[in-house]
Structure formats: C-alpha cells, structure tokens
Amino acid sequence: MRTSIATVSLSGTLTEKLAAAARAGFDGVEIFENDLIGSPLSPEEIGERAADLGLTIDLFQPMRDIEAVPADEFARNLRRAEHKFRLMRRLGADTVLVCSSVSPYAVDDDDLAAEQLRRLADLAQEAGVRVAYEALAWGRHVSTYEHAWRIVEAADHPALGVCLDSFHILARGSDVTGIESIPGDKIFFLQLADAPQMALDVLQWSRHHRCFPGQGDLDVAGLVRAAVRAGYDGPLSLEVFNDVFRQADAGRTAVDARRSLTLLHESAGLTAPPAPVVPTGFAFVEIATADTARIAPLLTALGFSRTARHAGKPVDLWEQGEARILLNTDTGSHRPEPSLTAVGLESPDPAGASARAESLLAPVLPRRRAPGDAPLDAVAAPDGTEFFFCVTGRPAPSEGEATDSSGFAGSPVRAGWTGDFAPAPHTPAPIGITRVDHVALTQPWHHFDEATLFHRGVLGLRPHASVDLADPYGLLRSRAASNEDGTVRIALGVGASPTEDPARGGRPQHVALVTDDLVTTVRRALAAGARMLPVPPNYYDDLAAHHEFAPGELETYRDLGILYDRDEKGEFRHCYTVTTGRVFFELVERSGGYDGYGARNAPVRLAAQHALAE
Template sequence: MRTSIATVCLSGTLEEKMHACARAGFDGIEIFEQDLLVSPQSPAQIRALAAELGLSLDLYQPFRDFEGVDEQQLADNLYRAEAKFMLMRELGMDLMLLCSNVATATLGDDGTAAAQLRLLGDLAARYGIRIAYEALAWGRFVNDFEHAWRIVELADHPNIGTCLDSFHILSRGWDPAGIEKIPAEKIFFVQLADAPQLSMDILSWSRHYRVFPGEGAWALDQFLGHLVRGGYAGPVSLEIFNDVFRQADEVRTAVDAMRSLIWLAERTSVHLQETDGPQARYPMELATLPQVPEPTGFNFAEVKAEDTGQLQTLLGQLGFTFQGRHRTKAVQLWTQGRARIIINEQQARNQEPAIAALGFDVADPVRAASRAVQLKAEPVPRQSQADEEVLQGVYAPDTTEVFFCQGTGDGTAAWTREFARPQDSSAAGTAGNTGLDLVTQVDHVNLAQPWQHFDESVLFYESTLALAPSPSTEVPSPVGLVRSQVMRTHDGAVRLALNIAPLVMEKPGPSSESAYPQHIAFACTDLVALARRAVAAGLEFLQIPANYYADLQARFRLDPALLATLQELNLLYDRDEHGEFLHFYTATVGSVFFEVVERRGGYNGYGAPNAPVRLAAQYLLAQRSRDGSAKIAGYARNR
C-alpha cells in the first residue's frame, strides 16, 4: 500500500512538514495550496527537496468552485485552472483535486457539469495533468460520491476521474459499498479520515475534528476493504483537519499518522480474510504485523521518585511486603498477591513520585515488542547484566515505559529473582506484611495524558496491545471537566484509564506535563477488612464529606450498619444491576495515589459516580496544603 499524507495535517512550514513526513516513512504527500503560497521556496526548490527526501508529490489541492457556472464564470475558472497547471508542471505534479462547487454554482444540471469538466479535462491534458473530482459533503448541488461519479462518467474524459474521501462519505451516512461499482482506473485518488461521532454541522465537524484512522468512531477497515476489493491500487492518503494536530510537533504527528495507516492496513487485511477468505488476492498489497493476543494481566507497575519514604510507608500500610532491592540497580520491589510495585530511584533527582512504567503479561514478549516497533514505537534502552532477565519495552506517547513480560499461568515473574530478600522487612523503613494477603492483583491503572496527544495514546494502546477503547466520559472537577477513556481487554484482565485533565492543571514548561494525579488501583477480596488493617497501621484515607453518604443512602437505601462502616472508614460505594463496588483512595504523594477496590458480583465499572467526589476531596486537600505552605513561608520571611 502506497502511503501519502496532506501537508494540511501538520504544523510548521512546508519544508518542516516534508522532512517530518519523510522521517515518519511516508511514500508521498499532498501539497495543500496554502502551504505552498506562504513558502519562501520556489516550486522548483520544493520539487528538488521532495526528490532529495524520497517523497513523491501525489496531489495538488484544492481547486474549488469550478463546475455548474455560467459562461463568463467558466472562462474565468479555466484561466485560473491553467495558471495552476503551469505551477504544477514546475512542481512536477500530474494530479489535481477538484472539489464540488459550494459557492458559485448556479446550474444544478449534471449534463452541464459534465460538459464543463470535459473542457477542464481537455485543458489539463495539454499539460499532462489529471483531475480528481471529489464530492464535498456540503457541496451546493453535488455532495454524494455516487453523484460525483455519475458526472465523471458523463464527462467521459481520460483525464477526469474521481477522488473518494472517507469523511465526505461517512459523515453523510452514505453506504460505501457503492465504491465497488466504480471502475478502479477511474478512482484517481483516495483520502482517509476518521472522526468522533458528533452532533454538529458537517462543515465544522470536518474542519476541526477529523482524526487519524483508529482514533475515531468509523469502521475504516471496511471502507478501505471496499476500495481494495474493487481493484484500487493507488495511494492511500490522510487528509486531517484538526486544531490540535496543527499545534503539535510535526514529527510526532507524522509518526502517529503513519502508525494509523500501518494499523489500518492490518485491520483491512484481517477484515478481507474474514469476509472473502484467505485465498482472495487483490492488486493492493496490505502489509501485516506480527499477531499478538491480548495481554493477560499487569505484570508490574513502576513509580519513580527521589524520596521514596512516603511511598514505602503507604505500601506497607496497605499490606504490601518489601521484597528487597535489586542486586545491581537502585530499585525496590513490593508485592502483595500478584500485585507488584517497583519503586525506581534511578535518575530520579528532584523528581516527585510519578508512574514511570507498566509491565504487561503477554504470550510472546519479543513478538509483541517487534509489533510495537513496526508501529513506530520507540524502544526503551535498558541495560541488563548477563544473568538478568531481558525486558522488551517501548515508550508510550506520554513517555510512560511499556514493557512486554512473559506471562505465566501461576502468576510468577522470573525477574523477581534479581531482588535480594531482606533479612528484616522493616529495613526498608516500614513494617512488612504480617497478615493475610487481601490484595490480589492490579485492577486498573489511571494515566493522565497531555491534551495534544490523547488521540495518539488511544491508537497506541489499541494497535500495540490490542486494548479496546470504551466510550469516553467526562467527569466534573473543581477546575473543569476531566475527559476519560478506558482501554481494556475483553475479559477485563487489563484496564487502563486515559484521562485528559483541564488545561489549568497543566504544569508550566515545554513538556506540557499534566499535574493531574495518576493512580494504581488494586483489587482485593475484603475491602472493609483491608481498610481496618490499614487504619491500624496508621494510613490516612482521602477524606469523604458527610454529604456524600447522605446522598448515597438516598440513592441506594443501604443497610444502616453498612452505611455507618462506609462513613467511618471513608469508603465509597456504587451499585448497578450486575453487582456492587466498594473502594477507597489514599492521599496523593507527588502525582501518585493508590486506590483499593472490591468488586462484588458482576460489577464491571469503576465507580464513575464517585469520581467527582474524589476529585473535589483531592482538590481541597491540595488547596489546604498550599495554604499551609504559604503560611509557613510567610512565617519564615517574617522571622
């Protein structure tokens, strides 16, 4: 599959965009006219740069408002078109995108439109140029791809074909199956875009909210499948109008774009095999990736920090056992049940506690890592001694390190043998676990995402780890709405919540790192028993207001004894038709806190109604901490 991308997708100058596209591995680009008009480089220089970078110049676009006009306007349009043809000859380009008229058309007759396209085709032929006619979803008379094809068919000119754009077809709800009826040689170009399902006017939807394949709501594997089945073998290009993408780093965006096409090619290949059989052959070759099943669980979660005292205390109070330090690295291991927490003190100078890495149990770590790298993920460099486990890892878009670990049926991990068990577990500065393990495993992990990379993260986890995205939700906090999307395996063995915090919670600086707290949630068998044990060990839970419990009783009519226990221990509660959910939160250390959950029956959610309560309690605690720090600082100055 030949890959291409419109320069309008990226930020920066035309030259910067071209370098980014080449670096990401694209075969070619569409030149968006505005990018060329503002460039100080001549068309000849742009042509030379493309050759130097190994990029083909696939499409010049857009040419607007041509057909369906009176004779005088037609003459003006032909004059304008010829000027563009001469420019394209300097660029060495032979294909122009013609959008259906949205502004100047006064004649809705297909015969007239076809005749005018034929005249344009005659003029284009003299310059060795072809025209790809595209139906815009908001075109005045032509807004349907099948209507546009009928006009091209009427024009009956070798230099006039059609361009198919997934956004213009799917946003109007047209059935893309009709693509297979169009002769493949008359489909001159294909543009792809995904989009979230929104209720708004199509023009605004198109101009601001398109995303790369796999980051929206549409079945683009089926869309591309119709093209492949119909015999199309030309470039598959991305045309994405998105305010966020055009503000983000152009190289990152280009890599994300390329990842989306690699993922889409694989998905389309699988779709065609399922529908047409594995023996079916098509003119377009669709590369596939190493196939990997879903992860079977969390292998570990890692928190990095310089000062680890509070983390050690929290884990000890939750009943975790200190398993010792790594024999060659400044790393600690804490465990309870199958839940493993690594505290990493390496290269952590002046760093407050933050989630740094996640390990996932997979069937074949090498194969999983190979797949991720082929999807443009950057490998994590990791030094290992000769007798140490080699862990395969890549960076997620938010720089979290994602490791692929060998899953085992008994839940053990070979790398834990590298930790020297202490003679006295209290040597770590906290009491060890002296009771029954009530925590069984990591239930889910919540990661804050930079706003400009949220869609990229969704695609990353879906394509590399086969995690399926759940519908996104918005949770109110004292400083704005928090958007959340859960990525998970079908059996719930891995649940990963991705959150975008309000911009006010973004830390200053070039990294755009979020100050929104992240957390690791542990599953347990008896939350009340664990909470009482933690209280006895000195753990202070996040304080939940009495108003919450009054509302809880109004909604659920709980047994008074249960309600009293919940309020006494600052536990939260939710219930649905499948079961019950009890959970509590610890205070935040740095940007990390812990949650412990108990799922009863078939409850499969995350206590979403309680999220605003947690956010408000955390905000109030942070505000009091800031006020206290300010008072202490003021006292010191006055002294």
C-alpha cells in the same frame, strides 16, 4: 499499498511538514496549496526537497468552485486552472484535486458540470496532469460520491477521474458498496480520515474533528476494502485536520498518522503487521522517586513488603499477593516526587509483543540490562510511560538460573524479570490486597486519541466508551482500555484543556488495588497508619437518598471514607489514599460483575483531592 499524507494534516512550515512525513516513513504527500503559497521556496525547490526526502508528490489540492457555472465565470476558472497546472508542472505533481462547487453561482445542471469538467480535463491533459473530482459533503449541488462519479462518467475523459474522501462519504452515511462499481482506474485518489460520531453540522465536524483512521467511529477500513475491490491501486492518503493537530508537533503527529495507516492496512485485510499479543495481567507497576521516605511507609501501611532488591540497580520489589510494585530511586534530578513511570504487562509472547510495537512505530526502549539480567522488551507510550512485556512465573526446568531459596512473600520462584532480583529478608503483613485492578494514567492534552490508538493497536487492549467527569476546575475526559477478562485495565484521563495548573494539584496518576473485603482491608490500612482521602459527609447523605443499606453499612462507609456505586451487574466499593507526589492508590472491591470505575463518584473524589491540596 503506498502511503501518503496531506501537508494540511501537519503543523508548521512546508519544509517542516515534508521532513516529518519522511521521517515517519510515508511514501508521498499531498501538497496543500496554502502551504505552498506561504513557503519561501519556489515550486521547483519544493519538488526537489520532496524528492531528496524520498517523497513523491501524489496530489496538489484543492481547486474549488470550478464547474457548473455561467460561461464568463467558467472562463475565469479556466484561466485560474491554467496558472495552477503550470504551477503543478513546476512542482512535479501530476494530479489535482477539484472539489465540487460550493459557489453561489453554481447551477444544478449535471450536463453543464460534465461539459465544463471535460474542458478542464482537456486543459489538464495538454499540461500533462489529471483532475480528480471529489464530492464535498456540503457541495452545493454535488455532495455524494455517486453523483460525482455520474458526472465524471458522463464527461468521459482520460484525464478526469474521481477522488474518494472517506470523511465526506461516511459522514453522510453513504453506502460504500457502490464504490465497487466504479472502474479502479477512474478512482484517481483516495483520501482517508476518520471522525468521532457527532450530530454536528458536517462542515464544522469536518473542520474541527477529523482524526486518523481507528481513532473515530467511521468504518474507514470498509471503504478501503471497497476501493481495493474496485481495483484502486493508488496511495492510501491521510487528509486529517482538527484543532489539536494544527498545533501539535508535526513529527509526533506524523508518527501517529503512519501508525494509524499500518493498523488500517491490517483491518482492511491488506498487509498486516506482526499479530497483536494481548497481555494477561499486570506483572508490576513501577514508581520512581528520589526519596522513598513518604512512599515506603504508605506501601507498608497498605500491607506491602519489600521482598527483593534488584541485583544491579537501586530498585526494590514490594509485594502483596499478586500485586507487585517496583520502587526505583534511580530517577535523576527531574523526578524528585513519586511518579508512576512504568508498567509491566504479563505477556504470553514478549518478543512478539515487542515486534508488533516496533512495526507500529512505538519507541522501543533500550533494554535495561545489567550483565546477567533477563532481557526485557519495553516500549514508551505517548505519555512517556514505559510498558514492559514480561513473564512472571515458575522457571522452566532448563532455565534454572533462579534459585528456589528466595524469601519472596509466599510466592513461587520466578523466571524472567524477577530473576534479576535478590530476595530481601522481610516479615509479610498483608491486609487483603490480591492484585492490581487498574492503573490510571494522565495524558497530555494533545495526545488522547493517539494514546487510545496506541493502547489498542500496540498493546492489544480494547478501548471502552469515553466519559466526562466533572472536576471543580474543569471537565476531565476518561477512557478505559482493557483485555477481555478485565485482568488488565488502564484508564486514560485528560483535562479539558492544557491549562492544567500544577499548583491546583495537577493531575496525579494512580494505581488501583483489588481486595475481596474492602472494609477489613481499609481498617487494617488505617490501623497501620495509612492516610486515606477524607470524603465529605454530604456524600453519605446523598448515598442514603439513592440507596438503601443494611443497618450500620452506610455508617461504616462514612467512617472509613468508602465510596459506593452500583450498576445492573453488581456493586463497587472503593476508597483512596492521599496523594504522594504525583501518585495515589485506590482500593477497590468489585462484586457481581460490576465492570466500571465508579465514575459517578469521581466529582466528589476530585473535590476532596483539591480540598486537601489547598
């Protein structure tokens, strides 16, 4: 179906908004009246600008407080409407949104409402436009779509239909099946917005917390299906405003919006993009740093060995078990400190994953190929992290370009990306790390919902519930996404505001590594010179108050700085290295099906990190 977006969803001037909508691939726009009023362009010029950009003007909005009012008030309203219909002709818009009245003058009289809307529709018809009547969830007398439709049906005018807004309908918990009994040609417009489930006054909820379909908790797809079954064939149009989008870059918001509509088409069973390709594991984690002087000794102490070097680029492969870390020293001048820049995901179908990403407007990265390199499909996530779709494993017999003379740490010869690496002599000294458990990526404040939608839609991961973590200098919001068996886990974190002060330690990213025996692994790491994060002794007093431990167990944890958590399913032991640049490592031991991330321990970990940073 055609796609549209309301200009109120984007920040900036009207011309900026139009340009952003066009660049993101929308077919049309709703023009929000205040955007027009604030523009130095005349209505004709705005219409031409939209046409030049290939955008239709699908709706002019809103007109308010029109119907079910005393006669003198209604006469003033008709006068106002005449002005606006004239404006619409100049603009080239043929449908106007009329919201159900919130006026104190409005009366609870459906006959009067129908009669006045009919007269409004007469006027509209003369002017060559039509009226889409929408029930605001907080309308004074009309607040449900069923009620709005009853009035439109009673008015029975060809220039009068309903506008359905998913927020207003779903926020009230209305049943959408009733939509199917509205004739499709009387549904003049469909406005779509999602929202997180909140027990909040619906007006405040609407004004501050709308989000794009798929970013909240409302069943927008179900509503779209109902409208399509009713015969609606107009545009799917986004009308979403919140405190973030009002400030965010319009171009970026428009891409996020357009991506959400593609995913909505998919979940509503309309057109579908290429199918998602769910990753099956971590192929590698890449850390960029101009200088390996601090990170290389830490990797060594953690039991990693430098097993290979890229044939054409200053990139080293470090390995231990199935955990692989690339150290990239080709960083340019802007990343002198170690930072986590890329993640390789094991993909059953890299080309398919890439095609899906591209169809969802993920920036597909120029392939980093040297002559003879294996092609690597990669996309950039909203936070700038590069995700590569990889195959790590034995080559098929026909792909014999890799040799089996490699000295890779006990691992088989590999095809795909590892074929670009030349083995380096090394002496393995593993300490028990077997693979990557998760990577934790810090998100820019504005882009948390965008990132969640990206990880779900583009990477095919399943988002888990969002949790708040108390940091000494603010709440952190954290949300993990994973594949089904937990072999790919990505934790997205964001501060409560953009005032994050890098001088206070900023928000480092981290890589969590799996061991089956944390105590032994930590002892070996310490013996090899790893610097682990010191945990305040008071933490262990608290742990003793909450749990009983085997004799000596708690003392061991205290000595080694190990944190502990337990849930209904199992236990979680974990500890942290100190931070190097923007990166630190976590060592984790999961047992008995524990599926979390030790959120209970986050405050003490964050406090310890702050203490160390000062």
